Amino acid sequence: MRSLSDIKIAIVDDEPSIVTMLQMVLRREGFHRLYAASTCAEALDLATRIAPDIILLDIMLPDGSGLELNAKLREYGNPYILFLTAKASDLDILRGFAMGGDDYITKPFNPLEVAARIQARLRRLEQEAPQSSHVKRPDPGVYRFGRFTVNEAEGELIVEGNPVSCPAQVFQLLVHFCKHPGIVFSKEQLYDKVWGIDGQGDDSTVMVHIRRIRERIELDPGNPKLLLTVRGLGYKLVKEPQKE
Known part of the structure; x- marks a missing residue:
């Protein structure tokens, strides 16, 4: 460290x-x-x-x-x-x-x-980060979700075979969702797990970061099929696009 x-x-x-x-x-x-x-x-x-x-x-x-x-x-x-x-x-x-x-x-x-x-x-x-350079760490995850892939170790987001730039905090939020597919997270939980701020952030922070993820991974960011809003509860990332 x-x-x-x-x-x-x-x-x-x-x-x-x-x-x-x-x-x-x-x-x-x-x-x-x-x-x-x-x-x-x-x-x-x-x-x-x-x-x-x-x-x-x-x-x-x-x-x-x-x-x-x-x-x-x-x-x-x-x-x-x-x-x-x-x-x-x-x-x-x-x-x-x-x-x-x-x-x-x-x-x-x-x-x-x-x-x-x-x-x-x-x-x-x-x-x-690895706790020690002398301690063998398991290979970090590569997460595949249909049209996009996240390589946590390389800090890469690949969408339909093309690398897409992703600001650090947006990437960390996406990685968190990738590690827990199908799980609903409230804004407070996301602040705690991703920002490390005990749920005391502004509501707009999570909302904007969700939108920035959708702009990168969704075919139609205005009608998301992968990173979904669960009304009254929060957000979840699904493996398969939501069908109409």
């Missing part, structure tokens, strides 16, 4: 007080490789030099939008991107996830919540 002091966190925000506050709290939590940028240009330069593991990204920056910057930052690795923004409407949050964000926190926020979400993300990664 990587030490917290080795995790590289970039804070991209043009408000110095927010950057200082986050740096202070994160250092107290054991993170020491902290970097700051106040513009899109600075953030891109930072990404090319250090390839951050985690990016706390403001949406409204002086020289552009963090939403559009998000895609460019992902060209330098596969960082976990958490949007920080004063835009708090449901539409803004849904757009943030649709543009590729892994998480979303609205301003004003408690910096301890940011630290807790980062810790939850790292716990999930630790659980998925």
Whole structure:
């Protein structure tokens, strides 16, 4: 397991007080490789030099939008991107996830919540990683569901023979469903199992990630046959497409 002091966190925000506050709290939590940028240009330069593991990204920056910057930052690795923004409407949050964000926190926020979400993300990664390079681990799963295949070890989603890009958190949610076909999971259970946040997330987070999975695996995302909504209960992934 990587030490917290080795995790590289970039804070991209043009408000110095927010950057200082986050740096202070994160250092107290054991993170020491902290970097700051106040513009899109600075953030891109930072990404090319250090390839951050985690990016706390403001949406409204002086020289552009963090939403559009998000895609460019992902060209330098596969960082976990958490949007920080004063835009708090449901539409803004849904757009943030649709543009590729892994998480979303609205301003004003408690910096301890940011630290807790980062810790939850790292716990999930630790659980998925081999416990020791000297311990033989069973071959990770390859899950086949008709028109798509998920290779957990390679981090690949193949749909009808073609690789399809999939953001990290979306992929982890899909893997969870693949490991438990036919099982219904509530939003609270998904937050606990995939996000590691004891069911305290925003309802829109799961909803948007479900939609992003459907956009990749379903013939008609608006009329899903594989990743189904079970009214009043949650969601389940089925092996065979649901028939009319």
